[in-house]
Structures are given as C-alpha cells and as structure tokens.
Amino acid sequence: MRRKTLVLATKNQGKIRELKTLLKDLPLKILTPEDFPEIKSPEEIGQSFFDNAFLKARHWALATGQLALADDSGLEVDALRGAPGIYSARYAGPSATDEENIRKLLEEMKDVPWENRTGRFRCVIIIYHPSGRWLKAEGVWEGLIATSPRGEEGFGYDPVFLPLEFDFRKTAAEISPETKNRLSHRGRALAALIELLPDFLQAL
Numbered sequence: 335m336r337r338k339t340l341v342l343a344t345k346n347q348g349k350i351r352e353l354k355t356l357l358k359d360l361p362l363k364i365l366t367p368e369d370f371p372e373i374k375s376p377e378e379i380g381q382s383f384f385d386n387a388f389l390k391a392r393h394w395a396l397a398t399g400q401l402a403l404a405d406d407s408g409l410e411v412d413a414l415r416g417a418p419g420i421y422s423a424r425y426a427g428p429s430a431t432d433e434e435n436i437r438k439l440l441e442e443m444k445d446v447p448w449e450n451r452t453g454r455f456r457c458v459i460i461i462y463h464p465s466g467r468w469l470k471a472e473g474v475w476e477g478l479i480a481t482s483p484r485g486e487e488g489f490g491y492d493p494v495f496l497p498l499e500f501d502f503r504k505t506a507a508e509i510s511p512e513t514k515n516r517l518s519h520r521g522r523a524l525a526a527l528i529e530l531l532p533d534f535l536q537a538l
C-alpha cells in the first residue's frame with residue numbers, strides 16, 4: 335500500500351492520542367488540525383453521531399484536499415433516556431470541561447440505584463476522501479455509571495465509566511491505555527474500519 339496522508343478531523347487531544355496508537359501500524363502519514371491552523375472546525379449541527387462524524391470528515395477532507403477521519407462519540411445513559419448522547423462534549427454548557435460534565439452527570443444520577451445505572455459509549459467513525467468516497471464503522475462499549483470519579487487515564491467520562499466486560503470494579507480511567515484501546519467503542523470502530531481500509535484505499 336502506498337503511504338497516504340490522513341487528517342484526523344478532531345481537536346480532542348484524548349481522541350487524537352488513542353487514534354494515533356490504533357493507526358500506528360498502517361502506512362499512513364497522520365496530520366491533525368494543528369497542521370492546518372487556518373482551517374476552522376465545522377459546527378456540529380447533526381442530529382446523530384453519524385451526521386456529525388460525516389460532516390466533520392467531509393469538511394476536513396474538502397478543506398485540506400486529503401483523506402480525513404472523523405470520530406463522533408458520546409455516552410448514552412439509560413436512566414437519562416440516552417442523554418448526554420451526541421451532546422456529551424457540551425453537556426454542562428458550550429465550553430464545559432470534562433470535570434464539569436462529570437459533575438453534572440453525577441448530579442443527574444444521584445438518586446439512581448445501581449441496577450439502573452447502565453449505559454454505553456458509542457462511536458461512529460467516518461473516513462472521507464475529497465473525491466466523495468467514504469467509509470463508516472461503529473463501536474459500542476457497555477458499562478455502568480459509577481457514583482464518584484476515579485482514575486487518571488483516558489479522558490472525558492472515563493473516570494465514571496465502569497466497563498462491564500473487563501474488571502467491573504475499575505473505571506475506564508483506571509485501566510491501561512492498551513486495554514482501553516482493545517475494548518472501547520473507539521477501538522472496536524477502528525478495528526472494523528481497518529478491515530475495510532485496504533480495499534477502500536486501493537480503489538481511490
């Protein structure tokens with residue numbers, strides 16, 4: 335496979351770190367929005383993870399003239415009827431920090447018993463080529479919402495997310511980055527995408 339350039343269409347440093355690790359064995363030259371300081375991010379006006387991933391990937395592909403990969407993701411909590419969902423990054427307000435979002439989530443969940451604290455991270459990844467060709471992959475990670483934050487790894491809601499499948503006493507911020515990448519919504523979506531990638535790149 336000839337080495338192609340891929341722009342990661344995200345300004346989230348946590349995502350960039352995980353995506354770079356997950357893509358490290360592929361013959362790709364990875365760029366990020368920091369390499370294009372003159373290009374602004376698009377507004378996330380979509381009504382679904384797919385819409386937002388698609389509009390971000392398309393925007394960065396057309397603006398840079400390169401292949402672009404976008405990730406739209408979020409936490410769906412059953413007791414909150416799927417919130418914060420596509421609004422996960424801005425749950426506590428337009429420029430909310432991870433800590434503020436977590437505080438709001440725990441406040442909303444304060445009377446919810448353990449058996450109803452189920453939820454999941456969802457991730458939709460789109461890779462878009464300026465010619466208009468694109469690919470999609472999805473991943474889901476099931477878990478419970480903890481009652482207080484723990485751990486220093488990861489980003490976002492990781493300190494209050496207890497993955498079901500690994501060691502349910504540990505939050506996603508208490509497991510190693512390698513384990514998170516193997517199990518997570520993002521890791522699974524990217525693994526699915528990587529399966530499809532050789533044929534996609536060949537056809538460009």
Ligand SMILES: O=c1[nH]c(=O)c2ncn([C@@H]3O[C@H](COP(=O)(O)OP(=O)(O)OP(=O)(O)O)[C@@H](O)[C@H]3O)c2[nH]1
Binds near residue numbers: 344406422491
């Ligand atoms: O604990 C977490 N572990 C994860 O693995 C994870 N993945 C997503 N999220 C949350 O969902 C929002 C995405 O929103 P989002 O897709 O719009 O991204 P974003 O606005 O942060 O950056 P961009 O990619 O749009 O530039 C993020 O900010 C986080 O709050 C996560 N939280």
Ligand SMILES: [Mg+2]
Binds near residue numbers: 378423
């Ligand atoms: Mg965003």
